[in-house]
Amino acid sequence: MEVMIEISKHGQHVSQDGIPDVLDVMTLLSLPDHLRKTAVTLCKLDHATAEQVAEQTKRARAVESGYLNQLVLMGYVKKERRGRKAYFYIEREENPDEMKEPWEKS
Amino acid sequence: MGKIIAIHSYKGGTGKTLLSVNLSTLYANRGKRVALLDLDFRAPSLQAILKVHNSDYWINDYLNGVCDVKKTLIDLSETHAKRGRFLVGLANPSTEAIREMTAKDRKWEMKALGRLLSLKTSLLSEASLDYVVFDTSPGLQYSSINAIVSADVVLVVSGTDISDIKGTQRMIDELYELFEKKTGLIMNKVLFDVLESKTQRADLAKKLLNSNNLPMIEMIPCFCDILRTGGVSIFVNDSPEHPFVKTLDRMATTIENL
Numbered sequence: 493m494e495v496m497i498e499i500s501k502h503g504q505h506v507s508q509d510g511i512p513d514v515l516d517v518m519t520l521l522s523l524p525d526h527l528r529k530t531a532v533t534l535c536k537l538d539h540a541t542a543e544q545v546a547e548q549t550k551r552a553r554a555v556e557s558g559y560l561n562q563l564v565l566m567g568y569v570k571k572e573r574r575g576r577k578a579y580f581y582i583e584r585e586e587n588p589d590e591m592k593e594p595w596e597k598s
Numbered sequence: 599m600g601k602i603i604a605i606h607s608y609k610g611g612t613g614k615t616l617l618s619v620n621l622s623t624l625y626a627n628r629g630k631r632v633a634l635l636d637l638d639f640r641a642p643s644l645q646a647i648l649k650v651h652n653s654d655y656w657i658n659d660y661l662n663g664v665c666d667v668k669k670t671l672i673d674l675s676e677t678h679a680k681r682g683r684f685l686v687g688l689a690n691p692s693t694e695a696i697r698e699m700t701a702k703d704r705k706w707e708m709k710a711l712g713r714l715l716s717l718k719t720s721l722l723s724e725a726s727l728d729y730v731v732f733d734t735s736p737g738l739q740y741s742s743i744n745a746i747v748s749a750d751v752v753l754v755v756s757g758t759d760i761s762d763i764k765g766t767q768r769m770i771d772e773l774y775e776l777f778e779k780k781t782g783l784i785m786n787k788v789l790f791d792v793l794e795s796k797t798q799r800a801d802l803a804k805k806l807l808n809s810n811n812l813p814m815i816e817m818i819p820c821f822c823d824i825l826r827t828g829g830v831s832i833f834v835n836d837s838p839e840h841p842f843v844k845t846l847d848r849m850a851t852t853i854e855n856l
């Protein structure tokens with residue numbers, strides 16, 4: 493199983509600090525239990541506040557907020573503010589820059 | 599709300615597709631609204647078993663973001679179900695499509711996971727289906743793990759072979775438990791004399807369950823009649839009095855209450 497995860501990581505995009513930024517099932521498997529629960533819940537909700545994630549996981553909002561921000565720092569999850577609320581989501585759309593040749597990138 | 603059931607196994611040839619087709623038909627015959635989706639993109643087989651020779655859209659198209667999932671569903675209620683609804687979504691069996699699906703990158707797999715997760719809304723909430731059954735590919739592949747993460751219940755089918763039992767145990771510990779999935783075990787193709795002996799039956803169940811508390815949903819005997827049909831018969835419809843169907847009927851009720 494671990495070998496399988498390692499093989500799947502081979503050739504994946506790795507961010508500058510050496511952390512992969514694609515939240516696929518192999519990454520989910522390699523996360524620690526507490527973060528996996530948060531990440532899987534966010535995958536299901538698609539776009540959610542820490543409170544909405546906490547409703548599903550039955551953990552405290554502050555705890556989920558901490559875990560979600562950790563996932564943001566790891567590069568797996570994006571965060572945006574709408575008024576006073578912070579929304580977390582997983583970026584699934586293609587980055588248009590990735591389709592371009594190096595000299596065309598902004 | 600309905601349930602998404604993924605039928606999975608460590609090794610191939612355990613009887614996942616046979617169980618998926620018959621279980622889905624059985625639920626439809628009970629008056630339920632069922633969709634059976636072929637998620638075995640490496641070896642699609644539902645089109646052959648259900649004798650559907652073409653489809654305007656495949657599940658591949660849905661996962662590629664080409665169409666809505668409802669466009670992939672073919673209604674076989676009239677020909678394959680006595681009551682209820684029986685819909686099927688096929689995997690594209692062409693060699694080109696199989697090759698294409700095996701070459702997908704991790705970003706695509708991540709999007710595919712999102713699309714499978716959204717079936718809960720599109721098929722269970724909006725289309726009011728009672729059951730969505732995923733016939734998955736065996737082992738630890740992206741498509742099967744995506745299916746497991748998206749399902750409410752995972753049914754793991756194992757044979758009696760020691761390599762299958764050990765592999766299944768590893769998957770229980772390192773896959774289903776990590777995703778906190780409701781999991782039920784099914785042991786298929788068990789020899790009659792093993793099932794008839796209380797001690798041998800208990801020993802075999804213990805071997806698979808190991809120290810896990812998972813429910814052993816059923817130990818299905820090895821029926822030569824099934825092999826003899828060469829996969830062309832849907833037992834639930836063609837031989838409703840067959841002991842295999844009786845076993846399935848009991849199994850379906852247990853799964854309903856999981």
